[in-house]
Amino acid sequence: MTAALPMTVIAGYLGAGKTTLVNHLLRNAEGRRICVLVNDFGEIAIDAELIEAREGDSLTLANGCVCCSIGGDLFRALSRVLDRVPRPDHLVIEASGVAEPARIAEVARAEPELSPGAIVVLCDAETLAERLAEPLLARTLGEQIAAADLLLLNKCDSVPPEPLEALEGLLRQLNETAAIKRVTFAAASVEELLAEPARHTPRDQSATQSHEALYERWSWESGRAHPVDKVEEALAALPDGLLRLKGLLVSDDRASAWEIQSTGSRPTVTRRRVPPSASPGLRLVAIALRGKLQRDVLDRRLAGLEQEELV
Amino acid sequence: MSETKVFAARKIVTMDPRRPVASHVAVRDGRILAVGAAAEVSAWGDFPLDSRFADKVLLPGFVEGHAHVLAGAMWRYLYVGYHDRQDPKGATHPGLTDIELVIERLRQAEAALPDAQTPLIAWGFDPIFLTGERLNRHHLDGVSASRPIAVVHSNFHLLTANTAALSLAQYDPGTQIVGVALEDDGHPHGELREFAAMFPVMRRLGIDFGALARSAEGIRAYGEVARRCGVTTVTDLIADLEDGDVRQLLEITGEASFPVRLVPALNGHAAPAYETAERALALKHLSTEKLRLGAVKLLTDGSIQGFTAQVNWPGYFKGPDHGIWNMAPEQLYDTVDNLNGEDIQLHIHVNGDKAIDMALDALERTLGHHRRPDHRHMLQHCQMAGSAQFRRMKALGVGVNLFANHLYYFGDQHRDITLGPDRARGIDACASALEHGVPLAIHSDAPVTPMGPLFTAWCAVNRQTASGDVLGEAERISVDQALQAVTLGAAHSLKMDDEVGSIEVGKRADFAVLEEDPTACAPEALKDIAVHATVLGGEATAP
Structure with missing residues (x-):
């Protein structure tokens, strides 16, 4: 055999x-x-x-x-x-x-x-x-x-x-x-x-x-299109523990859009074509292992960005 | 030009609203020349009258929009199912309602085998309907201790083998293989579940479903299975269609004695999307009057009764969620986009509501940029579709072929085990489909359930389960609507409604010849109407 x-x-x-x-x-x-x-x-x-x-x-x-x-x-x-x-x-x-x-x-x-x-x-x-x-x-x-x-x-x-x-x-x-x-x-x-x-x-x-229970997800959505450099600044040093952050910024006149991506501590921001269905504003999603997501830090950063605009 | 002739019938139910009922139909060159009363038909000339169906009722030949060649090919093996079933030769095999009857049938077949080595192989067995002890190797060892025996279950995902067959696969006491069921003392029980555990036994016993489905004998038997239940156009809703297969199909369907038009759908999982598209387009051009090629079949999830369908919240009622994908979501989006882009018709298998969502997402994406006003894409089975999904289908121009036979065969299981009483009432929602203006067909998925359009129509009309319960009265449809779904509705689902599906001038002269009038009988009696014969292209078919 x-x-x-x-x-x-x-x-x-x-x-x-x-x-x-x-x-x-x-x-x-x-x-x-x-x-x-x-x-x-x-x-x-x-x-x-x-x-x-x-x-x-x-x-x-x-x-x-x-x-x-x-x-x-x-x-x-x-x-x-x-x-x-x-x-x-x-x-x-x-x-x-x-x-x-x-x-x-x-x-x-x-x-x-x-x-x-x-x-x-x-x-x-x-x-x-x-x-x-x-x-x-x-x-x-x-x-x-x-x-x-x-x-x-x-x-x-x-x-x-x-x-x-x-x-x-x-x-x-x-x-x-x-x-x-x-x-x-x-x-x-x-x-x-x-x-x-x-x-x-x-x-x-x-x-x-259930693997879904292993993760936590954080998201942010704002109808206001902050200037891209301000957004970059707010996200410059991300809190530890994030596995992934991803986002899209669309200008008020819908003439420009930027994609925000990060697998580490510093996000990269790149210009992209404006998606046909996208409305002006900023949308962000982050994923971390359960227990490792510092929501408050992220919330504060983004809230700070909104405040700044109002002043 | 062939001779013109006129069929006279007790009644002709045309499914053509302009002329719903007639008594005579004239046929020339395989097509319908005239329909109406004797005088109207003879206005075309004085043609020979064929009165062999004078006391019968003619309907358009039935169209089975979702079935498989295995429904014919499996008859090479012994049938041991719970429900009565007619074989290709017309003999009815009574359902075996307890294990003793199954054993007895196996014993008779074993005794009739010519030598001591030929394995005994049976199919159609379904333990879900049997109470008492589960079929095991000891039962089968009682039939023969030396001859290998395998009983393939009706879902094709399980088989039960005797000790002789288990030994060939070296399944010994102490075997630890997922899918090889064991008794308390560690000996194999006999039941083998899923591909891995079944493979060694199937290989050694020569059981090869793929080879069966492409055998000439199997294809011819399939034609007979269809003919006997009044079907004149039948699908084979997933086929590899390699060059040799197509040559053979052209040859067999080209025989005058082959009694049906065959519509195979190309397996969309065997090659990358662009190659599948190329193949489908090439095949389309090989189509003949009796072999219609060009559509593609895609599979998303599994089955509800196998707990492999993809089900949205709140999930399965009782039992584990083993939901599977046959294609990754992105791959489905990409494949659907590629094929729709080439204007290829798609039949997409979806059972659970999560899979329906995914298929609709895929179609919505592609139809946004590749607009195809009459794409005729079909969701097949689509058992858990709800109102919102029917509205999406309507908006996207998608049709649905619902698995009406499930109401009877698995309705009790869906109510008690898989989905629970609430969602079970809404399965195979024929009335909702029609109410939302979604083109409707209904099917048997033979060999999963027996082919029989009058039975399928009965299921959609009565929604009665095997135990006699009525599952979701609100989703019942009328007899006319159900007959429409197994003729013109199914023809529409195959892009053949300009050719078959109703008795109208210019269409092919394909008829189902019935003993009784389904539009006049009690709705509960629909399934009991006997099929006397079929006519294909103006010629009465014969076994």
């Missing part, structure tokens, strides 16, 4: 870097014949000279790797991989952005011809906190993170160290045991990633906590 085929699952929301990681794995396979099941080939960036054959829903590379499309039928895709002669050395499944990776990974525990590798979940450091606070996504993303054996915090080059630590704290709250690694361009060590073991116990999908 042939040895069981090790299977690793890559998950993460849209834009977290799953495809970048798949490309990275295929380029750095170093002699391993990896078979990757992807949702679509569209973004698989393989130099033409490395492609040996393209046939229907599979792509064979010169280095021995294969990339196959799931095409909406995981049963068929997985059966075909197991029927391949010779068997690949390692199977990697790229889950869709809203998939529950634990459900997919479980098949490697159930199927005798597969052996379970890690669930690798990518998180976009720039947007993670915001995504987790979106009511439509909170549970799905929280479950993805909770299911991980390895969490890759991606795009770390574009986020300052302080919020990165806060994000790691956030990930730790959602998943007590997974290894957490900071990466850029999803460039993780291929050897480590494929060798990362799965948890020994089955994942209980029914035990999901």
Whole structure:
């Protein structure tokens, strides 16, 4: 009997870097014949000279790797991989952005011809906190993170160290045991990633906590369009603990608009096109871990801005 | 030019308000030449009279706007469901209302198998309707200790296997796999839940729903299932439609004996949106009289009875919320925008009210800049839609295909378990849809529930559950409205209302031939009317 085929699952929301990681794995396979099941080939960036054959829903590379499309039928895709002669050395499944990776990974525990590798979940450091606070996504993303054996915090080059630590704290709250690694361009060590073991116990999908309870949200809305430099001044040194601050300022004549963004202590303010439906004024939203949000400081800053205008 | 002929009937219910009732219909080149009294029809000339339906009632051929080829293909396996069901050959398989009857049916089938190895596979089983002990491997071991047996549940998300089948998958005592149910002593119970746990058994027993749905035998059986309940236009509301599949569909639907027009919708999840759009446009041009291509199906959430629908506050009544998304919100927005931008019709699966909100958001965004005055985008199932959502549908020009059969099959469960009495009264709100001016169709989602437009209409008219309770009297619609929803309404949902759905001059001569007049019988008797035959393109279809 042939040895069981090790299977690793890559998950993460849209834009977290799953495809970048798949490309990275295929380029750095170093002699391993990896078979990757992807949702679509569209973004698989393989130099033409490395492609040996393209046939229907599979792509064979010169280095021995294969990339196959799931095409909406995981049963068929997985059966075909197991029927391949010779068997690949390692199977990697790229889950869709809203998939529950634990459900997919479980098949490697159930199927005798597969052996379970890690669930690798990518998180976009720039947007993670915001995504987790979106009511439509909170549970799905929280479950993805909770299911991980390895969490890759991606795009770390574009986020300052302080919020990165806060994000790691956030990930730790959602998943007590997974290894957490900071990466850029999803460039993780291929050897480590494929060798990362799965948890020994089955994942209980029914035990999901409410992730919305982990955050606090603060918002501010004013019909008055303060001068942009005053707004910048008021937000210059933000209180600690904020994961994300975001806002829009639209001038009284609706001729100009500015976007305010911050993942650290100092916001960046950029001119942007005036959104068609936006009315004049200032709108701000901030997210922090529960208990870490200094509402009073933020309220005071903004109230000060309003007062100043009146004088 | 083919010969012109005239069908005489006891009564012809046309669904055309200008001429609601007639006695004769003349047919030429597969289309309707004239409808009316004998004298009006013969004004076109003296044509041969076909009186084989002289004592029958003709309606426009029914249009099933949401069903799947598996409704035919699954009959390769043994049916063990709770409700009576007719197979493609016309035999009725009586519903099995307790476990003993299920076991007995399995025993008979087992004894009839030619050799000792062939696995025994059954489908349609639904424990939700059965009281007493849950079906387990011991029951099935009593049928055979050596032959692998698998009973696939009606929702396709569960199966129950015997010990022989479990051993093939190496599910031993002490197995710890999510989805492999265990007995108190740690032995596998036999029930396997969801993809991961089911995969090893399905693979070893050769159960492959995808392959079944693309088999020629399955497609032909599907045509027969449709024909037997008076359907002349039937959807296959999610299909991969690869080149080979399309070649085969063109061949099979091109056969004179294939008794229905088939309308498959392309799976919008198998490729990036721009590729799906390109594919859908290319497919559209391959359409024929009997194979209509070009629409795309998208899925948002799961099902209410599976607790996987996305439900707004206050959530599920009893039981856990396992709401899933099949597509990320942003991806849905992007996909809907891409496809609407190419003027491709969308059928969007939504069950829970949160999913309905999301689909409407996606449509609102795209229709803001890609205006398509007659886009015909449809929300499919749309079971929890409330008044505010119907108003949004109206404003956006979106139609709805409601899952009326759910009222009967799952209405009691929605009242007692999933949604609670209040919201259960409002599910599949046909009257609200009409009241708000939203184009309405109703469907069976076969094989999830049996196909049968007269039954579907009965559900929308009576809103009676399996236990006999009436669920939301205020949402009842009239018999005429319900018949409209399974003919012209469903035809409209497929952009085929200029061709089928009513008996009018110029339209295709597709008829359902009934033993009784549904507009004259008691509304409670609608479901009991027998279908005698169908006519497709002027020709009586035959098995």
